[in-house]
Amino acid sequence: MLNWNEYYKKTELENPSIILKKFFEMKLDNTTLKRAIDLGCGSGNDTIYLLKKNYFVTAVDKEQDVIDIIKNRISDTSNLKFIIEKFENIRLEKEQADLVVSNLSIYFCNPKFFEKFCNEFTNAISKNGYFVGNFLGKEDEWSKNTNRTFVNEKEIKDIFKNFKIIYFNEKKYKKLTAKGNMKFWHVYEIIAKKL
8 A cells, every 4th residue: 555655746746736837827826925725735746836936835734754854855945834634624724815726635525524614724814715626536546545535516616615616627537546546536726716
């Protein structure tokens, strides 16, 4: 079985997520505070991309090792903060941000805590701020795992009921996992602006 250190090593040279790059390509980055939260930061690809875009980034992950992994990849950590906590226990009330990013990580939240977790990260977004990320759908190959959360389009739109959805895309495809296994992916991509 792939452990987290192996996963981070395999993914640390990847590009930032497609949906985050799309956000910047759409020129939606018009905020002044430049504060971001990266949910499930992993090896730091999106975190580092945001730091290069002059954001102050709160990198969130459940694994303590991400701190050293990301710090070893950058020279300046002055605009970086870490929260090491499971999504089920996260508290973001002090972390107001104008951008919350999550790439293929939200599904790690246990379904029993999913609504509370969604409230945490949507409440952390300032007015006119953005959520940029993705969710795994119910047709995803991993959806048999009852300790993870898989959603449909209606459930996503309910999460973002107080947002204007700027971009929404559903994708189904086969692609290798970091472990090297072929997998069927069911992914919803979303960019939403808080009203």
